[in-house]
Structures are given as C-alpha cells and as structure tokens.
Amino acid sequence: MTNHYDIIIIGTGAGGGTLAYKLAASGKKILILERGPFLPREKANWDTKTVFNSDRYHNSEVWYDKNGNELHPGMSYFVGGNTKVYGAALFRLREKDFEKFQHRDGISPEWALKYKDFEPYYVEAEKLYQVHGKSGEDSTEPFRSQEFPYPAVSHEPRIQEVSDILKGRGLHPYHTPVGIHLNEAQRYLSACIRCNTCDGFPCLVQAKSDAEVSAVRPAIAQDNVTLLTEAKVLKLHTSASGRAISSVEVEIRDPESGQAQIQRFSGDIVAIACGAINSSVLLLKSANDKHPNGLANSSDLVGRNFMKHVLGSIIGVSKKPNPTNFQKTLSINDFYWGEEGYEYPMGQIQTLGKVSKEALEGNPEAYAPLTPEQVASHSIDWWLTTEDLPDLNNRIRVDGDKIILDYTENNSESYDRLEKRWIDILKSIECGQEILPNCSYFVKGGKTYFTGKLPLDGVGHQVGTCRFGEEPKTSVLDLNCRTHDIDNLYVVDGSFFCSSGAVNPTLTIIANALRVGEHLSERMG
Structure with a gap:
C-alpha cells in the first residue's frame, strides 16, 4: 500500500465523513482511517435489547470521571461514527448562539465567525443529508436563504x-x-x-441520513479515495521542527485473525475528526519534545471547555x-x-x-x-x-491509557x-x-x-475541546480549523465550537466540515 497521500482524514463521522465527501471530487489522493468496521446490517439492528442492553453497536471501553469512577460512554466506532445511532435531528444554531449572551451560570462567548458565515454551508448540509423541515413555524428560526430541500x-x-x-x-x-430518506408523497x-x-x-434499511450513507460511501466510490477500517490511530509524529505532522502511526487489525500490525502513513494534510473527546485525546497522547503538553497545545486549551449539553x-x-x-x-x-x-x-x-x-x-x-x-x-x-457553558475546568485528561472526563x-x-x-x-x-x-x-x-x-457518560453532543479563534493564546484552531501550532494539521469535528447552543450540534459539524473542505480544496489547488 502506498504510504503517502495528499490528505489523511482520521474518523468517518459527521465531520470526517463529510470532509471526505467534499474533497473526493478534487482528484487528490485521500486516505480515510476508521478505527471500527462497517456496522453490520442484520435483524438485530431493530432489536431494542440488543441496541440498548449490549455492546454490539457500541464500544465497551471504560473511561473515568474526575473522582476515578468508571464511565461507560457507549461510543459507536463504525464507519459513520455516532451518526449510525443518532436520531437524525438536524438543527441550525440560532443567530444569537454566535453572540455573547448571559446565562444563569455564566457567559456564552461570542464566536469569531457568525451565523451568516455558516448559512450557505447549512444550505449545502441540508441538501447532502436530505433534511426535511418547514420554515416559518419556529419563533426563534434563524434567517434562511433557501427553504428546506425536503x-x-x-x-x-x-x-x-x-x-x-x-x-x-x-x-x-x-x-x-429530520435527515431521513423519506418520500411521503410516493411511499412505494x-x-x-x-x-x-x-x-x-442503526437503520437496517439504510434510510437514515448518517455519515456512512450520505457521505462516506459516495466518497469511496471515487478511485482517488481509500478507506481503511479497523485502523486505530495511535499517535501523530511531527517533523524535527515540530511545525508539521510527518507521519500517522496506525494499528491495523485483521478482522479474521484478530492480529494487528503497526503501519505509518504520511500526508501533506492531516485532518483529525475523531469526535471532540477522542480528537483531544489523540493530540494529548501525541506529546513529544517540541510539544511536551500535547500537540497544538501551546495555549493549554486542548481538551478544555468540554461541553455535552x-x-x-x-x-x-x-x-x-x-x-x-x-x-x-x-x-x-x-x-x-x-x-x-x-x-x-x-x-x-x-x-x-x-x-x-x-x-x-x-x-x-x-x-x-x-x-x-x-x-x-x-x-x-x-x-x-x-446549553452547557464552556468552562476551562471542564476538560478531557489522559493518564497513560486512561481517558478522564473532568467535568462539573x-x-x-x-x-x-x-x-x-x-x-x-x-x-x-x-x-x-x-x-x-x-x-x-x-x-x-x-x-x-x-x-x-x-x-456524564451520555456524550453524544460532545463539543468544544479545541475551540477555534483568531488568537493562538485563546484558541487551539484558526478560523479554518487548522491548528495554530502545526501548519498541516486540522481538527474537523465538534471540537471547534466556542459554545454549545441548545440544539443538537450535528448539522453545524456537517456545515463546518463542508466549509473547511472548501478551504482545503483551495489550499491544495
């Protein structure tokens, strides 16, 4: 297998899957790495006890709270990520969600980009994920340049x-x-x-607009896109200067034998999209001499401001x-x-x-x-x-292989x-x-x-651990979601949020991935 790519995307959920879709038509050589397999289509997809009382569709790993108590987050590690089991409710944030606003327990901060900057990408996201809705009913509805596509x-x-x-x-x-493949006028x-x-x-008939169905499968239909499943990224390595990712260290597991091998890949661009928790974990675990507190962490903000609603x-x-x-x-x-x-x-x-x-x-x-x-x-x-407010003390920490959600x-x-x-x-x-x-x-x-x-272990709405902004001292990412510290490293999931609003974050993650994909297309020519 060729080890060098124009871009490596780590994760296939709402952020990574959508980014792959956006870039697939560029002709650039793209490698997508997903730690899990494809979720199996089987009768048990519709079995309540299997879905909610077993780990068949959720990872069984154990995390910890700030007091050392075990957490069982039930993250879905499949192609499509947590969107494989989400409810497909796809809301836009309100205009005022991007502004500074006083809450009972503190301030929801202002975003450097505003609703108007995301609105065109919300339109694109709603078309891609087949969002069904009706404007004019919601008293808080933000401005729309186009009606819902369905x-x-x-x-x-x-x-x-x-x-x-x-x-x-x-x-x-x-x-x-709602993002579903529904035709009520012609049910047949x-x-x-x-x-x-x-x-x-999981949707047995694949009629839910999850990231696998809506984005990953169309992307991997292109000859220039390669998907590796059961490929867990262990660490990111930097160049001698510390200013670029030189290689991605991956554990690739054979699904039949269960045996694993370690392999390294390099890319001109590396985009992390593991979810707000696991993306910060990967950055923290990739610490080296040039980045002793974790990659892209000169601000000491990686993992901080964790929000989950x-x-x-x-x-x-x-x-x-x-x-x-x-x-x-x-x-x-x-x-x-x-x-x-x-x-x-x-x-x-x-x-x-x-x-x-x-x-x-x-x-x-x-x-x-x-x-x-x-x-x-x-x-x-x-x-x-x-709304869950950003708090520096609400953070993701790592202690060896332990993932700790230090949260109040x-x-x-x-x-x-x-x-x-x-x-x-x-x-x-x-x-x-x-x-x-x-x-x-x-x-x-x-x-x-x-x-x-x-x-606490209900972390389906996780955001905020690598917030974006204009100042390297007060943010991890720039406004294009590139890390301030490392020139070819991007984070393209819910990590970039400055505040959480009070609606499901998935559509904003999708819209942002489309926006960053547009930027990367321009950067890569």
Missing part, C-alpha cells in the same frame, strides 16, 4: 393532536428538521418506512393510547431564550423516538404501579436540551426550570382532552410523568 415529516395523528393543542395555548410547536419509492426504531438504533427526558403518560411509530417530529423553542420573569436561556424541547416496553423493562419498579407496557403504549416522550455540570437551574415549566404546561392542558398527563390516571394517585437526566 418537506417536513408529517405528524402522526396523536402528535398532530398535541401540536394543535399547544398552538391553541399560544405556543409555537414546529416540525423537527421511499427508503424510509417510518418505523419506531430510528432514534438510537444538559440533557434529559420526560415520559408523559395519559389515559388515551399513543399508537405513534415515528414520533420524533415535533419541537418547541418558546423557552429557548427564557421567559417572562426569567431572563436566562432555558433551552429546547422535542419529542423523542417512541419508547417501547422493551426499553422500559430493565427498570420496571420505576413505573409501578403501571407496567412498562402500559407506560409505553400510552406515553408521549419528550427530550429537553439546555452547569446551568442546572435553567434545566430544572425548563423541566418544571414543561410538566406544568402538560398538567395544565384541559383534562377532558386526555392528551397529556394531568388528571387522567390509570391508578388513583398514580404518577403520570417520569423524568430522567442523562448522566
């Missing part, structure tokens, strides 16, 4: 009923922008079958059954920037993929006296997101207020409608809503 995914009757009631209460529910042509195993599941769920049970299959179609941003009497941002609310009795059976006592089947068949399920949650009050506010709204809806939980009990005095907060 029509909004329709609500099933129960969710449409809920949406209509919320509108009647003066709220502004809108259709969640639709790859997506609107099943109940989308959010958190404050996340949680509400399962609301009503007397009326909810037969919805594809439930992830409704969002509410009315409290994104706060509310009357509370001047701080609170966050976003959206419907979850429909919970099933199999998903609840692992903890049946939590729902007593209701059974998991009663809860699942009558619930409407909600997902809450509050912030903005908890704003999350708690959003949760209480939404439960109060659900309770206040007229009992006679029997739409949402208030006085429609299965059991007299029984509970009709159940809440849960995502623990």
Whole structure:
C-alpha cells in the first residue's frame, strides 16, 4: 500500500465523513482511517435489547470521571461514527448562539465567525443529508436563504393532536428538521418506512441520513479515495521542527485473525475528526519534545471547555393510547431564550423516538404501579436540551491509557426550570382532552410523568475541546480549523465550537466540515 497521500482524514463521522465527501471530487489522493468496521446490517439492528442492553453497536471501553469512577460512554466506532445511532435531528444554531449572551451560570462567548458565515454551508448540509423541515413555524428560526430541500415529516395523528393543542395555548410547536430518506408523497419509492426504531438504533434499511450513507460511501466510490477500517490511530509524529505532522502511526487489525500490525502513513494534510473527546485525546497522547503538553497545545486549551449539553427526558403518560411509530417530529423553542420573569436561556424541547416496553423493562419498579407496557403504549416522550457553558475546568485528561472526563455540570437551574415549566404546561392542558398527563390516571394517585437526566457518560453532543479563534493564546484552531501550532494539521469535528447552543450540534459539524473542505480544496489547488 502506498504510504503517502495528499490528505489523511482520521474518523468517518459527521465531520470526517463529510470532509471526505467534499474533497473526493478534487482528484487528490485521500486516505480515510476508521478505527471500527462497517456496522453490520442484520435483524438485530431493530432489536431494542440488543441496541440498548449490549455492546454490539457500541464500544465497551471504560473511561473515568474526575473522582476515578468508571464511565461507560457507549461510543459507536463504525464507519459513520455516532451518526449510525443518532436520531437524525438536524438543527441550525440560532443567530444569537454566535453572540455573547448571559446565562444563569455564566457567559456564552461570542464566536469569531457568525451565523451568516455558516448559512450557505447549512444550505449545502441540508441538501447532502436530505433534511426535511418547514420554515416559518419556529419563533426563534434563524434567517434562511433557501427553504428546506425536503418537506417536513408529517405528524402522526396523536402528535398532530398535541401540536394543535399547544398552538391553541399560544405556543409555537414546529416540525423537527429530520435527515431521513423519506418520500411521503410516493411511499412505494421511499427508503424510509417510518418505523419506531430510528432514534438510537442503526437503520437496517439504510434510510437514515448518517455519515456512512450520505457521505462516506459516495466518497469511496471515487478511485482517488481509500478507506481503511479497523485502523486505530495511535499517535501523530511531527517533523524535527515540530511545525508539521510527518507521519500517522496506525494499528491495523485483521478482522479474521484478530492480529494487528503497526503501519505509518504520511500526508501533506492531516485532518483529525475523531469526535471532540477522542480528537483531544489523540493530540494529548501525541506529546513529544517540541510539544511536551500535547500537540497544538501551546495555549493549554486542548481538551478544555468540554461541553455535552444538559440533557434529559420526560415520559408523559395519559389515559388515551399513543399508537405513534415515528414520533420524533415535533419541537418547541418558546423557552429557548427564557421567559417572562426569567431572563436566562432555558433551552429546547422535542419529542423523542417512541419508547417501547422493551426499553422500559430493565427498570420496571420505576413505573409501578403501571407496567412498562402500559407506560409505553400510552406515553408521549419528550427530550429537553439546555446549553452547557464552556468552562476551562471542564476538560478531557489522559493518564497513560486512561481517558478522564473532568467535568462539573452547569446551568442546572435553567434545566430544572425548563423541566418544571414543561410538566406544568402538560398538567395544565384541559383534562377532558386526555392528551397529556394531568388528571387522567390509570391508578388513583398514580404518577403520570417520569423524568430522567442523562448522566456524564451520555456524550453524544460532545463539543468544544479545541475551540477555534483568531488568537493562538485563546484558541487551539484558526478560523479554518487548522491548528495554530502545526501548519498541516486540522481538527474537523465538534471540537471547534466556542459554545454549545441548545440544539443538537450535528448539522453545524456537517456545515463546518463542508466549509473547511472548501478551504482545503483551495489550499491544495
């Protein structure tokens, strides 16, 4: 195998996969390295117990919190990265998310680039990942130069009923922008079958707009692009001056024998896209004499400002059954920037993929006296997101082979207020409608809503560990996501975020990868 390439891309998720797609047509010689294999297409893709109660589709590695307790992050190491099991909700950040803004627990900082700089790439990203949506519904919607490329995914009757009631209460529910290969007008042509195993599941029919389907497969169809799977990058080596990456050290595992060999590759450009946590881990583990604190770390910011959102769920049970299959179609941003009497941002609310009795059976006592089947068949399920603020002390550290998430949650009050506010709204809806939980009990005095907060090992929204900016002392990357310290090294995943906003970060990661890909095309001629 040839060992030198024009560009080496490490990682195939939303950032790396999209970057490969953008550069594939350039004719440049591209090597893509992915530590995992292709995720197998099998009946178990749709099996709840396999997906949520085993490590078949998640890596079983162990990380640690700041107190030394074990974490089991369940990262998805396959071609396509974590997008293989994401919910495909693809939101744009709001314009004000790029500005300095006061939160309850601190400041969300200003970005050097603004929404207008990303808007053309959001357009391109929505087309590439087949985002379905409808403009004009969301009260916080940012400027759009073009309508969504695909029509909004329709609500099933129960969710449409809920949406209509919320509108009647003066709220502004809108259709969640979703990346799926759906043709509702001509169902016989639709790859997506609107099943109940989308959010958190691999897609057996490959109708989810994940990075493998949307970006990697089209890229590797080009003769100039090579993909190596089960190829874990161990270390980046620099030139004698320390100003360039001279080689990438890779452990390549044979899937049949399980044996591994170490090989080195070199590239004119090296782009890391391992996810905000693993990208910073790779930089820190690649320390050498010229970079004693880790590569590109003269600012001491690599791994710092780790953000993952404050996340949680509400399962609301009503007397009326909810037969919805594809439930992830409704969002509410009315409290994104706060509310009357509370001047701080609170966050976003959206419907979850429909919970099933199999998903609840692992903890049946939590729902007593209701059974998991009663809860699942009558619930409407909600997902809450509050902005996680950048904090220098929230950081990724390494100790030998140990990965440590040194993290303390912030903005908890704003999350708690959003949760209480939404439960109060659900309770206040007229009992006679029997739409949402208030006085429609299965059991007299029984509970009709159940809440849960995502623990530290829920890192699907990880961002911020190598923030970009104009000043080398206050950022790791320049505005093109090239490291200030090393001329041919880029980081192209969620690491570059200066703040997290309160919507899923994936579309912004995709848009930025397209933007950086445009820059690299110009740089490489």
